[in-house]
Amino acid sequence: MNERKDTFMTRAVGAAEIAPATYAWEIQADGLRVRAGRRTMAVDGLDLALGTGVHGLLGPNGAGKTTLIRALATVLRPAGGKLTLLGADASAQAGRRELRRAIGYLPQEFGYYKRFTVREFVEYMAWLKEMPKREVPGAVQRAIERVGLADRADDRMRTLSGGMVRRAGIAQAIVNDPRVLLLDEPTVGLDPAQRLRLRELLQVLGADSCVVVSTHLVEDVAAACSDVVLMARGRLVFQGTPDRLAAAGGPGDVGDSPIERGYSALLAAPGDDRGAW
Amino acid sequence: MSGSWDGAHASDRQITGYARGGTLAGDELWALEAHLEACAPCRERLARAAAPEVAALVGGVWDELRPRLGRVAPAPRRRGPVWARWASPVTAPWVLMTVLVTALGVALERPAPGGVSLVLLVAPVLPVAGVAVAWGRAIDPAYEVVAATPRAGLGLLARRTAAVLAVVLPVLAAAGWASGVMVALWLLPCLAFTAGTLLLGGLVGMVRAAAVLAGVWAVVIVAPTTLLSRLSFALEPGSVPVWGALAALGIAGVLARGSAYSLLDAHR
Numbered sequence: 304m305n306e307r308k309d310t311f312m313t314r315a316v317g318a319a320e321i322a323p324a325t326y327a328w329e330i331q332a333d334g335l336r337v338r339a340g341r342r343t344m345a346v347d348g349l350d351l352a353l354g355t356g357v358h359g360l361l362g363p364n365g366a367g368k369t370t371l372i373r374a375l376a377t378v379l380r381p382a383g384g385k386l387t388l389l390g391a392d393a394s395a396q397a398g399r400r401e402l403r404r405a406i407g408y409l410p411q412e413f414g415y416y417k418r419f420t421v422r423e424f425v426e427y428m429a430w431l432k433e434m435p436k437r438e439v440p441g442a443v444q445r446a447i448e449r450v451g452l453a454d455r456a457d458d459r460m461r462t463l464s465g466g467m468v469r470r471a472g473i474a475q476a477i478v479n480d481p482r483v484l485l486l487d488e489p490t491v492g493l494d495p496a497q498r499l500r501l502r503e504l505l506q507v508l509g510a511d512s513c514v515v516v517s518t519h520l521v522e523d524v525a526a527a528c529s530d531v532v533l534m535a536r537g538r539l540v541f542q543g544t545p546d547r548l549a550a551a552g553g554p555g556d557v558g559d560s561p562i563e564r565g566y567s568a569l570l571a572a573p574g575d576d577r578g579a580w
Numbered sequence: 581m582s583g584s585w586d587g588a589h590a591s592d593r594q595i596t597g598y599a600r601g602g603t604l605a606g607d608e609l610w611a612l613e614a615h616l617e618a619c620a621p622c623r624e625r626l627a628r629a630a631a632p633e634v635a636a637l638v639g640g641v642w643d644e645l646r647p648r649l650g651r652v653a654p655a656p657r658r659r660g661p662v663w664a665r666w667a668s669p670v671t672a673p674w675v676l677m678t679v680l681v682t683a684l685g686v687a688l689e690r691p692a693p694g695g696v697s698l699v700l701l702v703a704p705v706l707p708v709a710g711v712a713v714a715w716g717r718a719i720d721p722a723y724e725v726v727a728a729t730p731r732a733g734l735g736l737l738a739r740r741t742a743a744v745l746a747v748v749l750p751v752l753a754a755a756g757w758a759s760g761v762m763v764a765l766w767l768l769p770c771l772a773f774t775a776g777t778l779l780l781g782g783l784v785g786m787v788r789a790a791a792v793l794a795g796v797w798a799v800v801i802v803a804p805t806t807l808l809s810r811l812s813f814a815l816e817p818g819s820v821p822v823w824g825a826l827a828a829l830g831i832a833g834v835l836a837r838g839s840a841y842s843l844l845d846a847h848r
Contacts (some may be wrong), residue, residue, distance in 0.1 A: 373844065376728045379844055431730070
């Protein structure tokens, strides 16, 4: 039996939305190994469990953050180990479509179609994400309003500034109300006021979904994240609250804030023989 | 039969009893609630059967809300450029190239000693270039966000390839008719090379696959034909079944390897 379209009820809560979760963690990785290119094993034996909340993914350049996020977005197939997303095996072909409908992804190099307007681009992404036809216009409008681009919604993408393009990228990532939201360097190109707004948005989104934000900026993590994941050379170095990260550092460590000192204390592991940078 | 269900809707007595409250027995109440959850028509009847005070309350809430709701502009009812669901949004330059190359080929055509038509020489290369344009990371700026969507994979591959062929085939048909070439002679190599690009592209990336196959075609078929002015064995009518078999094999291979097309590797 198909549901009749109610005239005065805009949207009913479906059975799938109130069904209890059958998994403990939105993202669970056991000994995960992912290749970047032919040779490099960018993620090498990572164990991780992430639930709802905002998780800040920190680490030096080349730590494997982008490769990990690509594997979480299911566009890279893991080379080894086990990756479970929303209770489903992420490397299996069966069920990948259903899984991807629940994922939002903003890549580090976010490319877009210059001739599309912001609304057209987000609508196109909503179509690619197989959203129900009826929900698309409203969901697109809501996503654009959440990133503060409502007044530019019908302008072409090529007329936008760098920060606006980034926000359009966030709008396409959240248009399908994802349960797993992956943002690779979302604060690049945003001015300080916009970064504050983004932190507020992340905290709202993190209330009922699993948000993973990779960033270079330690202060973003301190302000917006409920949980910090520190990676180096493809492995997990630290996972805990920002306060615990700050507690790991002492007065002798490099950095201007407690969190920065904790960051450098944890990364200055024995045997670190890389260059001065 | 007022108490029974027979898989039908709730009776008026049950609906009014539920709306008033306190008149239905527990088991009947539970069964009715379970039915109401799944049945929109009965919920609508329940809404109409509401007690006057409830109806007045709901009406009052609506009266207060309506002016505020009116100020919110409704979202436009459009859903993006519909053509982009088939063609890749960056194919325009390739369409122009296809039409120009084919028109040039027909315009420059002269009865050469070997009688080789230029249409035969360009037919396999045009769709290969189109496939590369639709999937190349160098050309499609949004390849990574697109690759991560549920629609990416065999479905989107089929749509974009269909869009490429929808441009190539009519253009080649017109050119082939103008130069009097047998349809199967250009159509089957064209399809075989398209399927071959898709199959190889799933292994090494579409752009590389397109480059390899176009190179092979240029060296093995085009160069000898133009240099020696002699019809290559591959362009003679006798080779048509072979091209047909290759096309079928290629399509079967693509279908078998469907899962590869939803990964980033296919966009190299």
